[in-house]
Amino acid sequence: MVAKPFRTAIIGLGAVAEPHIAAYCDLADVEVAAVVDPRQDRVEEICARYGVAGFSSCEALLAAMTPDIACVLTPAATHREITVQCAAAGVHVLCEKPMAVEVSDAEAMAAACDEAGVRFFYGSSYRYLPAVQAARGLIRAGAIGAVRTITERVVTGAGEAAYRPMSPAHYPVGGPGGWGYGLVDHGIHMLDVFPWLCDSPIDRLMGQGDRAGAAARPEYAVFALRSGAMGFLNYDGCTRPVELPGEGVFSDSRQWIAGRGWMGEVGAWDARPGHIDIHGGEGALRVFHYANKLFLNTSGVPREVPVSGRPAPWHFGRQLEDFCDALEQDRAPAVSSDDGLQALRALHAIYASEASGGWRWISAHP
Numbered sequence: 001m002v003a004k005p006f007r008t009a010i011i012g013l014g015a016v017a018e019p020h021i022a023a024y025c026d027l028a029d030v031e032v033a034a035v036v037d038p039r040q041d042r043v044e045e046i047c048a049r050y051g052v053a054g055f056s057s058c059e060a061l062l063a064a065m066t067p068d069i070a071c072v073l074t075p076a077a078t079h080r081e082i083t084v085q086c087a088a089a090g091v092h093v094l095c096e097k098p099m100a101v102e103v104s105d106a107e108a109m110a111a112a113c114d115e116a117g118v119r120f121f122y123g124s125s126y127r128y129l130p131a132v133q134a135a136r137g138l139i140r141a142g143a144i145g146a147v148r149t150i151t152e153r154v155v156t157g158a159g160e161a162a163y164r165p166m167s168p169a170h171y172p173v174g175g176p177g178g179w180g181y182g183l184v185d186h187g188i189h190m191l192d193v194f195p196w197l198c199d200s201p202i203d204r205l206m207g208q209g210d211r212a213g214a215a216a217r218p219e220y221a222v223f224a225l226r227s228g229a230m231g232f233l234n235y236d237g238c239t240r241p242v243e244l245p246g247e248g249v250f251s252d253s254r255q256w257i258a259g260r261g262w263m264g265e266v267g268a269w270d271a272r273p274g275h276i277d278i279h280g281g282e283g284a285l286r287v288f289h290y291a292n293k294l295f296l297n298t299s300g301v302p303r304e305v306p307v308s309g310r311p312a313p314w315h316f317g318r319q320l321e322d323f324c325d326a327l328e329q330d331r332a333p334a335v336s337s338d339d340g341l342q343a344l345r346a347l348h349a350i351y352a353s354e355a356s357g358g359w360r361w362i363s364a365h366p
């Protein structure tokens with residue numbers, strides 16, 4: 001059992017680290033004890049801002065101290081090595097998505113944590129966004145009947161010439177890759193959140209996804225949940241948006257902009273807020289996950305449903321708090337390596353479907 005406060009180390013100080021750290025600093029039971037990054041100037045900047053110890057590598061951190069939790073916020077290609085090191089040192093791991101690039105790496109991470117007797121929390125942070133949680137509550141309460149389709153579409157950009165894929169440090173050339181709101185880097189959220197929202201696992205998938213180093217194509221995935229609901233994903237960062245000015249919302253949160261980090265202001269007009277559409281037999285929901293707004297239509301006219309809870313980036317704090325509760329109570333975390341592995345298997349099944357030209361089953365009951 002781990003005692004409060006939970007001494008937490010942040011591994012990787014890139015774009016997503018600051019919102020994590022800011023949210024953690026608000027948690028009474030968490031002490032951000034150390035940060036790690038090979039970029040010395042960045043370590044110095046963060047150490048000065050938050051008054052924490054800094055290290056240039058995971059080895060140096062673990063030689064100097066044994067934190068209770070390591071938050072792995074580095075590119076996916078590095079998650080395996082860092083997780084295995086932390087587990088071997090007896091440190092519990094919260095790891096950002098995707099769990100790894102290859103399924104074999106994610107399996108090795110899960111095995112290393114099991115063998116070392118440490119807990120692994122998969123950072124499926126969308127599960128902690130208040131609007132997404134409120135939508136799940138409504139679905140579970142039967143507000144829209146049985147879910148029939150669930151959809152996310154991010155088709156946007158500033159033309160092909162402006163397209164910027166994620167670097168090979170994140171996604172090595174030849175493997176799954178693409179841009180920051182593409183199938184791999186962003187769709188992986190939905191491959192976990194859609195089945196979680198519907199309380200039903202994915203049975204089979206088909207689609208096409210980009211590879212790092214290859215030309216970007218329109219990406220899509222179609223999948224069937226065991227409940228009968230169908231999931232649809234569509235991503236393309238090589239074109240331009242067609243949303244009209246009146247289609248946005250006043251955002252209750254800042255936004256994650258691919259390649260730029262957290263941008264914008266709370267209360268500002270967001271002309272193209274990211275959203276998930278969920279259609280059931282008796283109604284429909286539109287979930288503005290970052291803008292923190294939720295609309296329900298059961299009568300023919302959509303109405304806004306109030307959402308309680310602090311919006312992004314405080315969801316990173318709630319996520320870590322949930323992990324701390326699990327550690328304190330010595331129970332399995334709410335989002336585990338099984339969830340991270342299942343999302344990654346679903347992602348790879350999409351690539352395999354393109355190669356084979358048909359559905360790929362990932363459930364044990366084809």
Ligand SMILES: NC(=O)c1ccc[n+]([C@@H]2O[C@H](COP(=O)([O-])OP(=O)(O)OC[C@H]3O[C@@H](n4cnc5c(N)ncnc54)[C@H](O)[C@@H]3O)[C@@H](O)[C@H]2O)c1
Pocket residue numbers: 011012013014015016017036037038039042057058072073074075076078082096097098123125126185256
């Ligand atoms: N949950 C979300 O909403 C969300 C949003 C953005 C990114 N992410 C995830 O967070 C992770 C990091 O993304 P990012 O956008 O911050 O990346 P980034 O490229 O901005 O930063 C990565 C950082 O990790 C450091 N790093 C690389 N190898 C390291 C190592 N071995 N040890 C310590 N530090 C190392 C780099 O120097 C860099 O500072 C990725 O897994 C990404 O998918 C999640």
